[in-house]
Amino acid sequence: MTLQNVLPWIQRAHQEGWAVGAFNANTLEQVQAIVMAAQVEQAPAIIQISHRALTHVGSGNEVQGIKYIAALGKIAAESVAAPVAMHLDHGTESEVVQAIVLGFTSVMFDGDGLPFEENISITKRLCDMAHSVGVCMEAEVGEVPKPDGKEFDESAIDMTDPDEALQFAQATGIDTLAVALGSVHGLKSKTVSLDLERLQAIRKQMSIPLVLHGSSGVSDADIKQGVSMGLSKVNVATQLAQAFTGAVREVLNKDASLVDPRKYMSAGRNAQMEIVRERMRFFGSSGKAK
Numbered sequence: 001m002t003l004q005n006v007l008p009w010i011q012r013a014h015q016e017g018w019a020v021g022a023f024n025a026n027t028l029e030q031v032q033a034i035v036m037a038a039q040v041e042q043a044p045a046i047i048q049i050s051h052r053a054l055t056h057v058g059s060g061n062e063v064q065g066i067k068y069i070a071a072l073g074k075i076a077a078e079s080v081a082a083p084v085a086m087h088l089d090h091g092t093e094s095e096v097v098q099a100i101v102l103g104f105t106s107v108m109f110d111g112d113g114l115p116f117e118e119n120i121s122i123t124k125r126l127c128d129m130a131h132s133v134g135v136c137m138e139a140e141v142g143e144v145p146k147p148d149g150k151e152f153d154e155s156a157i158d159m160t161d162p163d164e165a166l167q168f169a170q171a172t173g174i175d176t177l178a179v180a181l182g183s184v185h186g187l188k189s190k191t192v193s194l195d196l197e198r199l200q201a202i203r204k205q206m207s208i209p210l211v212l213h214g215s216s217g218v219s220d221a222d223i224k225q226g227v228s229m230g231l232s233k234v235n236v237a238t239q240l241a242q243a244f245t246g247a248v249r250e251v252l253n254k255d256a257s258l259v260d261p262r263k264y265m266s267a268g269r270n271a272q273m274e275i276v277r278e279r280m281r282f283f284g285s286s287g288k289a290k
C-alpha cells in the first residue's frame, strides 16, 4: 500500500480501546523490521523518525536525511499489504514543513521551551498546512523529558495540565496530543508508573486521542490501563534498539572473524521485527488491518 494517513486508524483504536504502535527507526533494517511485522501481524503501524535519526541518515545533514527517509518509507510501505504511516517525531518547525512536502503522512511539532501562546500559533499554522494535504498532526503539552543518559529530577517533570491541554487542542486543531504523565524518553527498563489520575482528568476535558511517549520505561500494566483510558498511539524506541543491538552484539560476539554486515544486520532486523510484533499484540493492534 502507499503510505497511509494514520488518523482513521488512531480514531478507531480510540473508540475500541486499543492503540496503534509508533515504532522508531534509524536504519534501513529497522524500517524493514517494522513493515514486516505489520504484514505478519496484519496490524496498522507507524514508522517513526526522530530528529536525530534524520541527522544520522543524512550523515549530519537533516534535509538530506528527510529526503532519504521519505523515499525509503514510501518503498517500505508499498512492500506490504498492511496500512503503514510515516511519522516525524519531535520535529522543528522547518522539519515539519519539509516532512509534509516530502510525503510523510503524520508529523509532530515539538514546541518545547516556547512560550505557550507562541507554541499555539506555530502549531496552528503547521496544523492547517498538514490538514490541507491530509497529514495527521500531533503536538505536546507538558514535556516528556529527554535526559539522554544524564541525571534528571523526576519530581521536576513538566506534567500535562488538563486545562492547558484543552485550551491548546481547541486553539490549534491538532489531531492527537502527546501528554506527560511521568514517562521519560530513553529508559532502558520498565521502572516508571503513569499518573493515571491525571490521564483521567485530561480525558474528562477532551476527547481527542492521546499519545504516550517514552513507553519503554513504563510498566506494561500501566500502559495497558492507559491504552484503555485513551492513549491511542504508543511510541516505542528504546525497546526496539535494545532488541536490535542485542542481536547484533550476540552474532559478533560469537564469531570474531565475521565481517559481512548482512550477517549481523539481518539478525538485528529479525530481532526488531519480533519485538515490534510482540508490542502490536500487546497494544491490541494485531489483526485489526484484516
Ligand SMILES: [Zn+2]
Residues within 6 Å of the ligand: 089, 090, 144, 185, 213, 214, 235
Ligand atoms: Zn517522544
